[in-house]
Amino acid sequence: MSETTALRLSARTGTIMVAFTVVFTALMAFTYGATKVQIDAAAADEKMKLISEVLPASSFDNVLLDDFVALGPTPALGLDEGGRIYRARKAGAPAGLLLETVAPDGYSGRIDLIVAVRADGSVSGVRAVTHRETPGLGDYIDPKKDKNKASPWIAQFADIKAADLPGCKVKKDGGQIAYHTGATISARAVTNAVARAARFAADNHDRLFAAQNGEKFAGNP
Template identity: 40%
Template structure:
């Protein structure tokens, strides 16, 4: 065997080992990163739940009291449509629905929308988005109080055609230099209210039924502990 052939083989073996090690490192990093992202998303979700319906307004385990509702293109969530239920003395007093605004400036905006059983909004929170920092990210509560404007609203307050930003004849503020983002959120919240109206009888039936075994959206205990309910004014 010539020296050149030996050198080529050694180089090939070295490159193969390098590729294996590099590939394994990348896979491990992706796995760890994915787990962290999922945990952070769960923490944000749990925190938002208790901001929408504080502990003072319910006495059940909000994180585990979950019902499955009929799927609908109005609420384009991944997988089964499951809602959190708030109860007082065993009776349902509110619910929180997940939904997605698919037409944000930079893609999907994931929301949680809280309603009482009369279809009045208890609160709205954005739990993930990729909107432009300094412009569209004002949908976050830590950046502005814009999202609080939904509280107390319903399909009749304002009237349906006024469910838009002011630039388009609605009652909700837009952001300077960013109209697409708030318009997408308003549209998604309105669709949630329409869904509630259309499915009201089914929703009431599901909310008054016994908890669904094996279908609860469980948030890890460590995350639940970090997100103990805090009453907000």
């Protein structure tokens, strides 16, 4: 094979590879664009299903996931990298707040939670979003894994009034929240995180609802 022929073959191969890369990239971009809307919609549906477990849909009439304030690092909520607080409204009036919060001191590490707090400061509901607590021991913080389906442990937080927050501690610490023997750490971590979130909501209620949609909010440390 002559040098000229070899150069032509090399150039042709390079052109084919470039063309293949362009076509492949275009196909990937098209596929991503075509499916992103569906993926985002599915994720929103899953999030709303979880929210409905702590804040009844009948209690608000706004598009909850579109009405939020952004948080930077917020130690009071255990959020090292920030998060969001969603605002529920009914006929334009404040109805409640949905807070992302973290219990950093679970038995097996951090426990991600959502805490719904009504406009009057009472807790509407709590759910563990992600955790790594010991199966069969500390995982009762998740109602899907709690063996007591009729009265799951985490249901104790529903309807705790703002005035009752000083007692929002496990009974071992002198509070009102029951726990499973031998699994105090998980219960204590969640209980303390819920109390912190409820206090944060109460302390910042008016400012949170007055903030512009999507605004970066600087709350109490």
